[in-house]
Amino acid sequence: MEDLSGFKITVVGLGLIGGSMAKALKKLNPDKLWAFDKDASVLNNAKANNTIDDGFKDNDEVLAASDIVLIALYPKDTAEFIISKMNCFKQNAIITDACGLKQYIFEQVEKNIRKDINFIGGHPMAGKEVSGFKNADENMFVNSSYFLISSNNCTAESLSLLETIVYLIGCKNVIKVSADEHDQIIAYTSHLPHIIAVSLINCCNMDFQLNKISGGSFRDATRVANINSKLWGKLLIENRRNSLTMLDKFIDNLNTMKEYISNQDLVSLNSELDKAASKRKEF
């Protein structure tokens, strides 16, 4: 498969991720690319610049005609959309999402799901510190990783098709895991770095402008502190079992570093530094 001809696709939510997804998918020539958004001006823009064929606030007939529905809303809205539209989806359609948490979505969706559709969780490991369709980028997913979480309710063919599409939009790695594994991984590789960035910038007040007294290490470590609190507060609390476990592991390791520094134990400290350097070099 080299393009999306033969497929009608609907993207729900034309924010940064949904908008980037729509732009990336449109390049692959689907028969139709439709979008839903609550903001009519976003839909008009997307139609005007040929990102989508048509846009709607809501349209059950469009859903019933869509082979693939990609929902790029906040977690609660994603679950509500899937459940409320359950009777509208086309038979054998692939329904996928882009939420950063998977257990929550699966708990909500799996108990209410129709047996003749294919529900597959998705999570693109890509983003920017800006939001909205205006910042959407057709190359957002190039060389990134993408989690796919199959459900008890999807065929091997549908999973394979979605995997192919994910590679077609430019992703380099597809990681297939369970919802539980996904949420543990994300607590470490995404939620913890975001907590760290916030704490690092909040933990101390200096008499100087931070950008004047900082080099690249502080700048990089706090890049994501410019955070969307509306999204992230809920994510961290929803995934609290995993995010608290990872925070504890991290604080334990910091306390070990403290001990080495405090005891002037250069041998143990250097061994931690060397271990980190060697792990980071594998990147």
Place this chain on the structure above:
Amino acid sequence: MEDLSGFKITVVGLGLIGGSMAKALKKLNPDKLWAFDKDASVLNNAKANNTIDDGFKDNDEVLAASDIVLIALYPKDTAEFIISKMNCFKQNAIITDACGLKQYIFEQVEKNIRKDINFIGGHPMAGKEVSGFKNADENMFVNSSYFLISSNNCTAESLSLLETIVYLIGCKNVIKVSADEHDQIIAYTSHLPHIIAVSLINCCNMDFQLNKISGGSFRDATRVANINSKLWGKLLIENRRNSLTMLDKFIDNLNTMKEYISNQDLVSLNSELDKAASKRKEF
């Protein structure tokens, strides 16, 4: 002053920082740019590509002819060099260093200093995760910040001259502070982010390759985990009073975040996130 004509300069240590400094200074046409390094092949390369006029393992006559001596060695070697060469320096010469710690250098140097030379501490807030003259870059300091720490032993004219040179090599901000203030600031804006990067990458082992399951937040937060342990172990221990204080502040803040997440206190959590976002936007 628009260039360095009229000045003879010696750079001691042609590593990443000394080499970049030599390249940046050479563009400003000093009467002479000399360098010391223990590695003859580095000196030969630097001479061959016209970074320096001549290079030496050691040469007291060259020091006696230098108006400015910039020492880019590790802290202990920097202090030892200045003290051992105290009787060689030219009268009224500016002696400056590039160490990431200033109290240590000042304690060592100030008690042994000749009254007719100008000792000024320096710390360029620039670097890379690679080392050596082969990675030196004449634009390393462009748009960066540079700390200058005056001593009881420098004239206002010499400080002003060095400040001018720092701007000439491209720095955007010169921060003039005491050695004590410098080491506190650096503990926060540099030492803490390095400890964090190391702890973040060391605190957890996953069954997947880290680069496949990470997005930009993890990549950025761990960039400096590819650390030079030979340099950093000593820096963190030497500055332990400040680095431990900052680590405690950071861990306190993490524990506050833990409490908010654990109590599902979305209001307090979002307020921390919003505070961080607003501080980061000032960058």
